[in-house]
């Protein structure tokens with residue numbers, strides 16, 4: 001293993017109770033089976049990527065190792081990406097790891113996904129006091145979104161990431177022991193249909209995500225009422241296939257200026273039709289959560305990602 005400063009920081013950045021990887025995919029509700037190293041480019045471990053300059057930011061460790069299979073789906077299909085901590089249906093991810101879940105697509109490559117090839121097709125951040133990660137845990141690790149209805153047939157990578165913000169009040173570049181934690185996972189798809197659109201936002205994670213981004217350096221331990229989801233707007237030529245349909249219009253997330261090549265406002269909260277109007281069940285919360293996102297600032301807890309004992313690199 002490359003033992004860089006960043007790796008050293010990562011090695012001490014995780015607990016066995018914290019992280020997550022993707023288990024598999026359902027297409028229109030049909031389980032495609034365990035996708036790990038089958039159609040998912042499963043990373044070497046379930047730890048986060050924090051260095052925005054790392055090529056692993058695109059498709060995680062192992063991102064350049066093409067998986068042997070592809071999920072077959074059609075443009076416009078409803079997809080479910082299912083995450084886990086260690087085992088399917090377990091605690092999924094530590095509830096401290098609040099943050100958005102963002103989904104991108106790129107034409108298939110056997111490369112590691114680095115470079116300006118990505119377009120955002122779905123995103124869920126923070127609304128009505130509920131984070132996308134809260135919903136993920138409540139939904140047993142499952143996050144739903146819809147493929148663009150007019151997507152051209154062919155092979156693609158679909159990359160979904162959890163961004164855990166529990167240490168994101170400080171940039172990783174300023175303190176390698178903290179920083180937003182990215183959990184990207186890339187899934188290989190072979191998509192059918194008669195569409196003609198290949199999303200062309202040409203987003204590059206290594207240059208498009210920066211520590212100047214207010215969605216990447218974000219303090220969940222002070223009062224806030226909204227969260228600016230990082231990255232470009234949701235691709236506007238997606239044929240309207242993105243939403244859950246029931247969510248009312250809401251203010252668009254504020255992306256970093258210059259990050260969105262298209263002018264259309266992003267779709268809002270495509271993943272879950274009707275977020276609860278009240279706080280999530282208290283059983284989903286732990287003492288490390290702020291008592292209210294809109295209330296008095298909570299005391300910043302000691303990090304749940306700083307174990308007392310040295311962590312090994314492999315944590316699965």
Ligand SMILES: [Cu+2]
Nearest residue numbers: 014018019305
């Ligand atoms: Cu963690």
